[in-house]
Amino acid sequence: MTTRWLTPKEQRAWRAYIAATLLLEDAIDRQLQQEAGMPHLYYSILAHLSELPEHRLRMTDLAGKLKITRSRLTYAVTRLEKDGLLRREDCRWDKRGSVAVLTDDGMAVLRRTAPGHVETVRTALFDQLTEEQVEQLEEICTGVARALEGEGERPAADEVPWRRRSSPSCS
């Protein structure tokens, strides 16, 4: 098969994408490390749980929400549990399953850290975009994520990170 190399225009877009995503992630990680002593992923775990009615979610579903592998999630959750910011509970319906629950301390850290985090996201990203560009970014990213999650024309459902190992069936 002939390699479909990138055109000069695509190469420019790809390099700009790599630079922007690395710099943005670095800025966000740095702010969260300074203010909460944790990287972006750990903050996202707490933030996701805080949005749910009972502040709890099955580990497998949490990995899916965060678009990461379960082993990466388990590592992060173990650290957060050690710091008392969340706890793990056995699943009521499935002995193999496990549920992550945000603690009051975790909620307090979130409340204290959220304003600084949002300010970083706004300054680094949204302050640089026009209203129209915000819509363009959403459309581009939604399309890319959907294709990689196998909801597009080229299904790849078994290739997403959180389905890479067998999934407990507790909910």
Next chain:
Amino acid sequence: MTTRWLTPKEQRAWRAYIAATLLLEDAIDRQLQQEAGMPHLYYSILAHLSELPEHRLRMTDLAGKLKITRSRLTYAVTRLEKDGLLRREDCRWDKRGSVAVLTDDGMAVLRRTAPGHVETVRTALFDQLTEEQVEQLEEICTGVARALEGEGERPAADEVPWRRRSSPSCS
């Protein structure tokens, strides 16, 4: 100061951005791990060096090109050197400086791996975008990267990863 929380529209764009960037990086890392036994960052180091006339660059400049900290670069370069894919040479003009040089083996790995890598980037990203969206993505990402590198209205030059520790002056 009142927190400038994200609007619902910005929240949607932010979540789509997080999902797309995580899934894309995962797909790229997975392909490179399978075909070259290395993550995306390591491949990028080799690729950057391969584009230069003598396949060599000062470590500090390489960190700047890759938008990462020098300690992260040093870690990756040590691994790549151990595998014989690049070597480090002392800097001719500065005893503290060090230069990374791509080896013939490194070039061979790149030549072998590049077609599969480009195919992944194309399938996961560019095949999902219209011509217009490629331009939009470049414009959005260039603006964001520029602002974070301090070339925009809000200088933050000392905050970029590769300037976080004192820089050797060899070139």
